[in-house]
Amino acid sequence: MAAMTDESFSGDVASQPAIRLRGIRNAFGTQVVHDQLDLDVRRGEVLGVVGGSGTGKSVLLRTIIGLQIPAAGEIELLGERIEAGRGEMPTRKLQGRFGMMFQDGALFSSLTVAQNIMAPMRERGGIPKLLMRELALLKINMVGLPPNAADKFPSQLSGGMRKRASLARALALDPQVVFLDEPTAGLDPIGASNFDMLIRDLQSSLNLTVVMVTHDLDSLVAICDRIAVLLDKQVTVGTMQELVANPHPWIQEYFHGPRARAAFETPGLKG
Amino acid sequence: MGFSGTGDVPGDNHHADRFIPVSLDWGEQDVAAAVETSLSITEAGGELRVGIAGPLTVEAAARLDRQFRQAVKASPRQVVIDAAEVTALDSAGAWVLRRTSEAFSGRGIDVRLDGLQSEFEALLEKAFIPDPDVPTDEDRPNPLIVITARAGKAMFDMAHVGRDLFGFFGLTIVSLLALLTGRTKLRFVALVSQLEYVGLNAVGIVALLCFLVGVVLAYMGSLQLERFGAAILTVNLVGVSVLREIGVLLTAIIVAGRSGSAFTAQIGTMKVNQEVDALETLGLSPVDVLVIPRLIALFIALPILVFIGDIAGLAGGAMISVLTLDLTIQQFLTQLRGAVDFWDFGTGMLKAPVFAYVIAVVGCHQGLKVSGSAESVGFRTTKAVVESIFIVIVLDALFAVFFAEIGI
Ligand SMILES: Nc1ncnc2c1ncn2[C@@H]1O[C@H](COP(=O)(O)OP(=O)(O)OP(=O)(O)O)[C@@H](O)[C@H]1O
Ligand SMILES: [Mg+2]
Numbered sequence: 001m002a003a004m005t006d007e008s009f010s011g012d013v014a015s016q017p018a019i020r021l022r023g024i025r026n027a028f029g030t031q032v033v034h035d036q037l038d039l040d041v042r043r044g045e046v047l048g049v050v051g052g053s054g055t056g057k058s059v060l061l062r063t064i065i066g067l068q069i070p071a072a073g074e075i076e077l078l079g080e081r082i083e084a085g086r087g088e089m090p091t092r093k094l095q096g097r098f099g100m101m102f103q104d105g106a107l108f109s110s111l112t113v114a115q116n117i118m119a120p121m122r123e124r125g126g127i128p129k130l131l132m133r134e135l136a137l138l139k140i141n142m143v144g145l146p147p148n149a150a151d152k153f154p155s156q157l158s159g160g161m162r163k164r165a166s167l168a169r170a171l172a173l174d175p176q177v178v179f180l181d182e183p184t185a186g187l188d189p190i191g192a193s194n195f196d197m198l199i200r201d202l203q204s205s206l207n208l209t210v211v212m213v214t215h216d217l218d219s220l221v222a223i224c225d226r227i228a229v230l231l232d233k234q235v236t237v238g239t240m241q242e243l244v245a246n247p248h249p250w251i252q253e254y255f256h257g258p259r260a261r262a263a264f265e266t267p268g269l270k271g
Numbered sequence: 272m273g274f275s276g277t278g279d280v281p282g283d284n285h286h287a288d289r290f291i292p293v294s295l296d297w298g299e300q301d302v303a304a305a306v307e308t309s310l311s312i313t314e315a316g317g318e319l320r321v322g323i324a325g326p327l328t329v330e331a332a333a334r335l336d337r338q339f340r341q342a343v344k345a346s347p348r349q350v351v352i353d354a355a356e357v358t359a360l361d362s363a364g365a366w367v368l369r370r371t372s373e374a375f376s377g378r379g380i381d382v383r384l385d386g387l388q389s390e391f392e393a394l395l396e397k398a399f400i401p402d403p404d405v406p407t408d409e410d411r412p413n414p415l416i417v418i419t420a421r422a423g424k425a426m427f428d429m430a431h432v433g434r435d436l437f438g439f440f441g442l443t444i445v446s447l448l449a450l451l452t453g454r455t456k457l458r459f460v461a462l463v464s465q466l467e468y469v470g471l472n473a474v475g476i477v478a479l480l481c482f483l484v485g486v487v488l489a490y491m492g493s494l495q496l497e498r499f500g501a502a503i504l505t506v507n508l509v510g511v512s513v514l515r516e517i518g519v520l521l522t523a524i525i526v527a528g529r530s531g532s533a534f535t536a537q538i539g540t541m542k543v544n545q546e547v548d549a550l551e552t553l554g555l556s557p558v559d560v561l562v563i564p565r566l567i568a569l570f571i572a573l574p575i576l577v578f579i580g581d582i583a584g585l586a587g588g589a590m591i592s593v594l595t596l597d598l599t600i601q602q603f604l605t606q607l608r609g610a611v612d613f614w615d616f617g618t619g620m621l622k623a624p625v626f627a628y629v630i631a632v633v634g635c636h637q638g639l640k641v642s643g644s645a646e647s648v649g650f651r652t653t654k655a656v657v658e659s660i661f662i663v664i665v666l667d668a669l670f671a672v673f674f675a676e677i678g679i
Contacts, residue, residue, distance in 0.1 A: 127333040131333060139362070171362070200393075
């Protein structure tokens with residue numbers, strides 16, 4: 001791992017974007033999901049990704065972390081090119097440096113919650129067993145699960161609890177980049193806003209880069225530095241202010257609908 | 272504040288040997304900065320100073336964990352944790368800091384945390400475990416009790432499996448009756464696709480294996496029988512054993528391994544994905560939708576496969592007879608006709624539908640018993656195969672006794 005770090009970051013690290021996508025094209029059969037998609041995610045920012053259902057948000061995340069091989073285009077994650085490897089998962093060399101929370105959890109069903117969270121730590125190696133257990137309990141508490149969830153199996157959890165457990169696993173090693181696919185969907189509003197604050201705290205102390213698919217306008221307002229809108233197979237990126245001023249009809253509807261207005265008017269959320 | 276540099280200079284005090292440099296070789300955020308984290312613990316005048324310098328992230332926390340745990344065993348009058356030189360903090364680091372500080376304060380020792388950068392404070396706030404009494408992996412009960420309990424549980428499980436299987440058997444009968452009386456409709460598409468899978472696709476493997484066993488049987492038989500000058504009886508041996516036992520038993524075992532396991536895995540995966548629950552909410556019975564088509568498919572397919580297996584086994588025997596006994600095909604067939612009667616073939620074919628029923632019922636039953644996890648699917652699949660082969664062989668033995676008694 002050390003060798004990799006030394007080689008790939010010989011340039012000036014800070015100015016490199018954490019993620020760089022150029023000319024991405026994704027298609028399933030005849031259905032084109034992304035075409036000529038460019039995206040830069042800056043280091044240490046929280047980028048919200050929004051778009052209608054089926055516009056390819058999940059596919060975009062899968063593409064960035066190398067689970068979905070695009071038909072064309074280039075991807076750089078933390079300065080590493082993500083390519084379809086010869087037998088090796090492209091994400092292998094970035095092990096432990098990014099975390100992904102899948103839309104439907106994807107917890108290991110034969111492991112308990114604590115073991116799920118410990119799985120990335122085990123792979124990473126070198127962490128004493130007792131500390132691993134403590135860190136797992138810590139993460140369980142951080143994401144707002146009750147302590148007795150630690151030794152339950154995923155099938156014994158509620159839908160929202162599975163979500164939290166999955167988030168805890170994604171955060172297990174405090175990775176530099178976290179991908180979250182609709183993290184607050186299915187959480188109660190208090191839990192959702194606690195989660196927002198958690199991301200904010202981690203982000204500020206770890207300089208975390210977060211890419212977060214969300215339909216939760218409160219989250220967008222509260223914690224996202226910039227927002228990427230998936231439209232017409234491409235992304236439009238901007239701050240909340242810029243997007244609110246964007247004339248595109250979908251964006252207008254999104255940011256000026258009744259729900260959006262409610263989110264903007266709630267005092268005390270911003271910042 | 273007057274604590275900068277405490278303990279950082281080796282030789283400054285007699286605790287210099289506790290100076291532990293840690294190299295951080297992962298995570299590029301630390302590459303530009305110094306990649307060493309050091310922990311220094313010094314005690315002077317009843318005051319314990321814990322000085323941390325460098326990034327306190329999971330790497331450092333892992334390496335220094337033992338030292339931190341060691342440090343809290345001391346009982347000073349007061350503790351100062353000097354975190355002014357902590358350049359990065361993640362939740363693992365925050366936890367270790369907090370755990371250390373609370374280990375002292377919990378014993379009534381005064382703890383002061385100095386100099387932690389303000390942006391790390393929010394994280395430190397979050398880093399706590401509300402109920403540290405959660406049982407850990409260490410809490411294992413007495414192994415003797417565990418073993419005894421396990422044996423007892425296994426006995427109960429066995430009884431329960433028998434009872435459940437019997438109940439499920441009844442359920443399929445009810446479903447079949449409902450089908451016969453026209454109260455439910457047969458799912459024809461599902462039946463045809465299952466027939467293709469359990470029947471047509473299995474023809475090759477069944478024929479090949481039965482052929483090979485026929486070959487082996489004839490070859491070994493002829494070697495032994497030649498000694499009595501009765502090599503021609505090889506044909507009788509092959510004919511009777513293939514038709515009565517080998518054909519049907521071998522085919523049933525292949526099908527149990529191939530299709531019975533598939534039934535369990537298919538239905539079990541649907542169970543994991545809550546598809547079975549979804550079916551029930553639609554007012555459909557999983558037995559009607561999932562089990563009956565598989566059951567009927569196997570009911571039709573297995574006798575046909577057994578017939579094919581019989582032919583293949585005899586063909587294997589014929590090949591050896593021609594090659595090693597210098598018989599012609601014609602002579603082989605004449606001898607065979609004299610050796611076997613209809614009931615040799617009939618008993619084999621009679622057993623086939625019974626075995627089909629057993630394999631399908633056991634496979635589907637285990638599938639529906641899957642709970643929650645992917646592991647459970649694998650466990651149930653293994654169980655289905657073992658259980659169905661076991662029952663098939665037991666039934667085969669019972670059949671042998673029964674046929675002998677009634678004289679066919
Ligand atoms: N493995 C696949 N095979 C075929 N098509 C796929 C596959 N994965 C996704 N798609 C298609 O790609 C499109 C984008 O899917 P994606 O899951 O990214 O949507 P999304 O933007 O995440 O939607 P949602 O907000 O509902 O989660 C959809 O039309 C979907 O049908
Ligand atoms: Mg999605």
